[in-house]
Amino acid sequence: MKQMRMDIMYGLAAVAIVRLRRKRRLRRNGRPWAREQGGEQGAFENLLPILRLKELTQYNNFLRMPSDSFDVLLGLVTPLITKKDTSFRPAITPAERLAVTIRFLATGETYKSLSWLFRIGATTIGEFVPEVCEAIYTVLKSKYMKCPGNQMEWRETANLFQSRWQLPNCLGALDGKHVTLRPPIGSGSTFYNYKSTFSIVLMAVVDADYKFMWVDVGCNGRISDGGVFEGCSLQQALDRRSSMFPDSAPCPGDERPPSYYIVADDAFPLQENLMKPYSHKDMIHEHHIFNYRLSRARRVVDNVFGIMANRFRVYFTKIALEPSKVTKIVLAT
Incomplete structure (x- = not known):
């Protein structure tokens, strides 16, 4: 009986040694391709x-x-x-x-x-x-993602907005898109946005021909569009006036020379070179007309986001990657 127990113990030890050697061999040679x-x-x-x-x-x-x-x-x-x-x-x-x-x-x-x-x-x-x-x-x-480099190119962009959407002196449409992802481990609520999802923000300016001119990607979704804009390079360019915007020019039927501007929605601040719609409170007829014209020009950027998402269906999923890799994916699309 004692000899039988010894044989069983030796047998179990031999099996354990074989398994250990097999694990080491697999670890050394790698898993099968x-x-x-x-x-x-x-x-x-x-x-x-x-x-x-x-x-x-x-x-x-x-x-x-x-x-x-x-x-x-x-x-x-x-x-x-x-x-x-x-x-x-x-x-x-x-x-x-x-x-x-x-x-x-x-x-x-x-x-x-x-x-x-x-x-x-x-x-x-x-x-x-x-x-x-x-x-x-x-x-x-x-x-394929080129911002105008001089006043002549900016005026061509403004002429395109004027001819298509009857909005003079408009140089582009600005908005942000939330790119949904799975929250990184240990991130807490950093990427949690107002839509009750986790995301990073794609901030973009597009022209009237549905082309991207400038993008900023990677800010966490917890920050609003206005907050993202305040910290992005476009805001800094507007502050330094280094974006080569054309000089103020009169609109058709008006002798006053308003500045050239980019259109955005209510989430963004009103600035000299950034136009947003009138508040819906106490609006007069002229304000309704202005908001209508501005909305027609501004929806171009929303259409661009929709076209991009329908071409690249990865935007319809929760991307299970870390934010730095998601940023590379967004820039590629």
């Missing part, structure tokens, strides 16, 4: 080539981007997102990194869902998606 877990190829190798050749409409729906636009963007970001092959396995190609990132922005799918779709580890996707977003912003910002 996603593509070794039942198949070498995913949607990038199988689905996208077929859609590109035969079903361009479905390709556009899958990435929310035409194939030629994808190729142009790939050529721009390839130098920034290319990784070297290692002795363990070849690196994920820039084209596949970009496809996964665009799919994430277009749908808001979780990293785990994208892992099954593209046969890439969820952790790996979480590492390169913010990097690709940062690369997209780096290569595109100077061309």
Whole structure:
């Protein structure tokens, strides 16, 4: 009986040693790569080539981007997102990194869902998606998000507002958008906003052609739009008068030369270069007309936010990333 007990103890000790060695081996060698877990190829190798050749409409729906636009963007970001092959396995190609990132922005799918779709580890996707977003912003910002640099360009922007929305001397529409995210661990109510969600704020100025001219991203959602504006670079530029606004010019049918301005809603302060609507209390007929004209011009920025959210469905989800990575995603879109 004593010998039997000793044999059992030795047997349990041997099993424990085998398990410990197995854990150490797994820790040293790493977990199996996603593509070794039942198949070498995913949607990038199988689905996208077929859609590109035969079903361009479905390709556009899958990435929310035409194939030629994808190729142009790939050529721009390839130098920034290319990784070297290692002795363990070849690196994920820039084209596949970009496809996964665009799919994430277009749908808001979780990293785990994208892992099954593209046969890439969820952790790996979480590492390169913010990097690709940062690369997209780096290569595109100077061309597609450009603020007028002189008085002539500002006047062209004002003429466009005048011709489309009959609001003279308007240089842009300003507003903020709350980008919903899951609250970071230990953040408390820092990112809790008046909509009872957690968010960071995208503050933007757009022109009458639905194009971004200036953005500020990353302020926590607890601060109001007016508070975000007070601490952003645009407010500082207005204070220093370094934004190269044109000199005051008379409006049609009026000899008085009012300043050029940006339109905003009630949440923002009234300033010389920042126009907001009249209060709804004790309004006269002329005030109603002015508010109507200002609202038509100001809603451009709300329309831009709506267009952006419908193109990039990640805005319809609670982004489960830390605020610094969410900022990179917003800037890329």
